[in-house]
Amino acid sequence: MLNRFWTLTISLVCMATTTVHGQEKVDGLSVALLHQKVTQRDGKEVLVDAALAKPGEVIEYSAKYQNHTAKTLRRVEATLPIPPGTTVMPTTAKPSGAWASVDGANFQTIPLKRKVKLSDGREIEQLVPFSEYRFLRWRVGALDAGQSAVYAVRVKVDSGSSDARQVAMSSNR
Amino acid sequence: MTINRVTTTVKQGRSVWLRTGALLLLLSALFLSASRTLAAVPAAGTAIGNAASATYDDGSGTKIATSNTVTTIVAQVASFTLTAAQTKPGAPGTTIYFPHTITNTGNGTDTFNLSATDVTSGTFNFSAIVLYPDANGDGIPDSLTTINSTGALAAGAEFKFVAAGVVPGSATDGQTDTITVTAQGTATTSPAAAQTNLDVVNVSGQAVIDVNKAISAPSGAAGSGPYSITLTYRNNGFATATAVTLGDTLPAGMTYVAGSGRWSVSGATALTDAAAGDPAGITYQSAGNVVTAVVASVSPGVNGTVTFQVNIAAGVAPSILNNTASYSYNNGAANVGPFNSNTASFAVLQTAGVAATDASSTTDADSTTNDIVLVSTAPQGSTVTFDNTIQNTGNGSDSFDITMSGSNFPAGTTFLLFKSDGVSPLVDTSGNGTPDTGPVAAGASYHVFVKAVLPAGTSGVGAFNVTKTARSVLDPTQSNTVIDRLGAITSNSVDLTNNTALPGAPGAGAGPEGSPVTTNTVSPGASTTFTLVVNNTGPSADNYDLSVVGALPSGWTVLFKADGGVGNCSTTGANITNTSSINSGASRVVCAQVNVPAGAAAVPSPGQSIVFRVASPTSGVQDSKLDAVVVSSVRAVSITPNGSGQTAPNNTVVYQHTITNGGNVTEAITFVGAFLSDTQSANGWSSTAFLDNGASPGVLDPGDTQITGASTFSVAPNATQPILVRVFAPSTAATGQIDQTTITVTATNVVGAPVAQTISATDTTTVITGLLQLLKEHALDANCDGTADTGFGTANISSGAIPGVCIRYRITASNAGTAAVNSVVVSDSTPANTVYDNGSRNSTGGACGTGAVDAAAATTVGSISAPACGSAGSVSAAVGTLNPGQSAVITFGVLINNN
CATH class of the missing domain: 2.60.40.10 (Immunoglobulins)
Known part of the structure; x- marks a missing residue:
């Protein structure tokens, strides 16, 4: 699964204003993503390879952020997308305190809420369904030289369960 | 799409009356609404890819880091x-x-x-x-x-x-x-x-009615039509059926075409949508989305059709619209039904459409929606972000591949694609290798971010354009473009000043200046520090390397240090070679320490030029500034030593002196006025000075140049000049008389404002008596006839002194003192390779006694003894007493051996 870019030149905003995409950076902050499937065996949780997953199964994404420089990196913010075809389980976010977004631009604390205008003109606040969460973000803060931090969350592969779908029924007489 | 059906089985034998408004059979036409909720089961084989990212600040601006991509394939x-x-x-x-x-x-x-x-x-x-x-x-x-x-x-x-x-x-x-x-x-x-x-x-x-339903086409696009729906009824039983009632509730998304009802029996006659007004034998009405037809009577074996038309509503999401008719009738004995016909399905096709626009872009500087996302300016070497809106104008969920093309950005520009959070890289979710937006619901929009990383060192007025194409994964014939435009790339700039930051600081403006901005003075072996201020006058943060332009004199070094915190280099920090990042409009103090080696030559005002330079390795901008260092003059010229000596009257003594330049400026030496004086000059003493530049250093030789008032020469730093002073004691000088000879040397610094210094040395000469002087002279007597061929002299006989010839010697013993000298004995001997000759040989190499003895050893005072002719030995004259001024002359000869 390769990402293709318009030019072949990769330099990094490096001082890094550019990033080497898809590789761990050696001279700045590196990000390594791990994914595993959460299975049950004898009542205990076992994490296995996640190359293949059925609808309804749970994938755990775990991103490790490491400071490879000799100085403290500040205002570190970690972002983990929730891929389409999966629904996040926000209570599994580790550590807690993640923010979420449906559009990648506006992030708020979990659970997300939005204002909905009813047909009679009233405006009420509704919870945004978890299935609409598309990004999680953690405020890591400062990361000292050589220090690393891990951020993880679990998602469920969508299985088309009825509560996830909006259904319109037409009635006959 | 998934369709669930829920049916209720009518129990055997029970007849159920058709009641308006009652629901016994639940028809459901389910379809996914065009909403943001997309939690449908992903297809088997779908690749779920993910990559994490982070933003951070390493002290020089915000950076992005992205992870590897992990993929999960969805199983079936x-x-x-x-x-x-x-x-x-x-x-x-x-x-x-x-x-x-x-x-x-x-x-x-x-x-x-x-x-x-x-x-x-x-x-x-x-x-x-x-x-x-x-x-x-x-x-x-x-x-x-x-x-x-x-x-x-x-x-x-x-x-x-x-x-x-x-x-x-x-x-x-x-x-x-x-x-x-x-x-x-x-x-x-x-x-x-x-x-x-x-x-x-x-x-x-009894009568058995069967109803089949058909739609004229199995599929079509949203908004298409009209399509015909045909209800065919048939009596397969043995009795006539009456009040055959057909009912059809159209699914949402199908709309009834008014006045389209037809009955096979009445042919082309339009059935009225209102209850009344229909041809005999049928009551047909349509209200809302419900069509009802009641055929009065159907005989066994008879069939007929009721048809009407529907349109597919615009904007219906891709789905299957299912339509089932229901029917009931009197079978001749009882009312039976309702029964269901077959379900006719109409698939609303998904049509794809995409619009790539600048609408609601968060990075668009122009306020018109013109399909161009404009960023007005960006600094050179920076990263420019463009937010493009990709809207799904189709009627169902679709993903859109994103590609960039047609760029006239400067060579070396890199384009990176990001998801709508602006930091997660855009990944491929469709498996065709091209990054895409991921599923976007019908009507919804997705923001794709492009970051253009500009190459360092390139600036200029654009416009720089790149075209972004969004292409439907479902239908690749559907695509749309939007232009990302950068108006101009501004250049960074930097200004190097002294002591204070801009505005108005010394050295403001591009350098190097015509004259030094700051001049510091330093002594040899010390250092001086310049307080440099690096001003970032450009629009974006930058960093600069520190250097000195051109070569400095040998042994000079320059060290750049961070300021210690006060801001004026009164204290300094670590050694640095780069300023590290300075924000736009900000400045930083850097201390330049210039070290001058000990022994460095003086450099008077305007001093030694030093050009300091700052140059950014990322943006390429630079500035330099001219400063200067005056190396102070240190003068240390001396003449040594003071001498002392003795001489007899009518005699000289020579003293050695050295002029030494221990300072760092060249000294011009002159001899002014009465630079050589004797305290006893009135008594006839005199002295002469010479440069000791002849063949024999340390002694007075003919090559030494006399020093006069016109004499002048230079002595460079660390150089020396030897001098000889010859003092003459007159013959009238009394024993014990002391004469002091002073030589005064004037030294004037060649570098800097000339200041004459005088240095002097004094020699003290004491007269002593009783000095017997001997002068030995010789002359060639080639034919040994006893008579010198030439006059006597002290010069070397450089030719003719060959074996067989004779040499005549004359020794003059003089009493140069002031009292008589007694018991004077003057002795000499035949030199090596010679024998005594008394003048009797009379021919070159002749034998003794050949002729008269006419050159026997003689003395004018006293008596003399000599060896026999032809023998080697000593010649000794017992002179006796010599009064002051009296001389005795002793003569003798030798033959140079010829065998």
Whole structure:
């Protein structure tokens, strides 16, 4: 699964204003993503390879952020997308305190809420369904030289369960 | 798409009255609304890819880091639905058709095995039960080829078939039998469990009405039409059916075309949508989305059709619209029904459409929606972000591949694509290798971010354009473009000043300046520090390397240090070679320490030029500034030593002196006025000075140049000049007289404002008496006749002194003192390789006694003894007493040996 870019030149905003995409950076902050499937065996949780997953199964994404420089990196913010075809389980976010977004631009604390205008003109606040969460973000803060931090969350592969779908029924007489 | 059907089986034998508004059979036409909720099962084989990212600040601006991509492939889960179980009346000797639909609700392709068997508990047995295909879904077999499988059915797809049960002619009214229709999936991983529908036939001797429904086309786009819906009714029974009531509730998304109702009996006559006004024999009405037709009477064996038209509403999401008619009638004995017809399905096709625009872009500087995302300016070497809006104008969820093309950005610009959070890289979700937006619901928009990383060192007025293309994954013929435009790339700039930051600081403006901005003074062996201020006058943060332009004098070094915190280099920090990042409009103090080696030559005002330079390795901008260092003069010229000596009257003594320059400036030496003076000059003493530059250093030789008042020479730093002073004591000088000779040297610094210094040395000479002086002279006597060929002298005899010739010697002993000298004995001897000659040889190499003795050793005072002629030995004159001024002259000769 390769990402293709318009030019072949990769330099990094490096001082890094550019990033080497898809590789761990050696001279700045590196990000390594791990994914595993959460299975049950004898009542205990076992994490296995996640190359293949059925609808309804749970994938755990775990991103490790490491400071490879000799100085403290500040205002570190970690972002983990929730891929389409999966629904996040926000209570599994580790550590807690993640923010979420449906559009990648506006992030708020979990659970997300939005204002909905009813047909009679009233405006009420509704919870945004978890299935609409598309990004999680953690405020890591400062990361000292050589220090690393891990951020993880679990998602469920969508299985088309009825509560996830909006259904319109037409009635006959 | 997945369609669930919910049906309620009407219990055998019970007749149910059709009631307006009552719901016994629930028809559901389900479709996914065009909403943001997209939690449908991902298709088997879908690649779920993910990459994490982070933003951070390393002290020089915000950076982005992205991770590796991990991928999960979605496995297949198998499931299906089988509809619908039905109960129908059937006349003996007729075939009853039960339409069924099997829908693959799994997420991958599956093949379903079909079978139909007779339930043995019935009161009659079908004479035959077969399954037939019904691709057009009209409830009537397409062919008489029986089937036992659906074939491969894609996820979400439907397969329609008909179960046919032949009622034997011997069956009687009231009997009943049931067909069990079974379907089973065959997917390799966890195949879906079998499901059954029970189809029941109640044998009726009365009228038996069967209704089939058909749509003129199986599929079409949203907003298309009109399509014809045909309800075909047929009396397969033995009695006339009356009040045959057909009802059709159109699914949402199908809209009734007013006035389109037709009846086969009345042909082209339009049926009125209102209840009244229809041709005789039928009451037809349409209200909202419900069509109702009541045919007054249908005789056995008669069939007819009621048709009307529908349009597909615009904007209907891709889905299958299912439409089932219901019917009831009086079968001659009782009211029966309602029964369902087959379900006619119409697939609303997904049409793809995409608009790539600048609408609601968060990075667009121009306020018009013109399909151009404009960023007005960006600093050189920076990263420019463009936010493009990709809108799904199709009627169903779609993903859009994003590609960039047609760029005239400067060579070396890199383009990176990001998701709508602006930091997560855009990944490929469709498996075709091109990054895409991921699923976007119909009507929804997705923001794709492009970051253009500009190359360092390039600036200029653009406009720089790059075209972004969004292409539908579902239908690659659908694409749209938007232009990302950068107006201009501004250049960074830097200004190097002294002591204070801009504005108005010394050294402001591009350098190097015509004259030094700051001049520091330093002594040799010390250092001086310049307070440099690096001003970032450009629009973005930058960093600068520190250097000195050009070569400095040998031994000079420059060290750059961070300021210690006060801001004026009164304290300094670590050694640095780069300023590290300075924000736009900000400045930083850097201390330049210039070290001058000990012994460095003086450099007077305007001093040694030093050009300091700052240059950014990322943006390429630079500035330099001219400063200067004056190296102070250190003067240390001396003449040593003071001498002392003795001489006899009428005699000289020579003293050595050295002029040494221990300073760092060249000194011009002159001799001014009476630079050489004797304290006893009135008594006849005198002195002369010489440069000791002849062949024999340290002694007075003919090559030494006399020093006069016109003499001048230079002595460089660390150089020396030897001098000789010769002092003459007159013959009248009394014993013990002391004369002091002072030589005064004037030294003037060549570098800097000249200041003359005088240095002097003094020699002290004391007169002593009783000095006997001897002067030995010689002359050649080539033929040994006893007479010198030339006058006597002290110069070397450089030719003619060959074996066989004679040499005549004359020694003059003089009393140069002031008192008589007694018992004077003057001795000499024949030199090596010679023998005594008394002048009797008379020829070159002749023998002694050949002629008269006319050159015997003699003395003018006293007596003399000499060896025999031809022998070597000493010549000794007993001179006796010599009075002051009296001399004795001793002569003798030798022969140079010739054998």
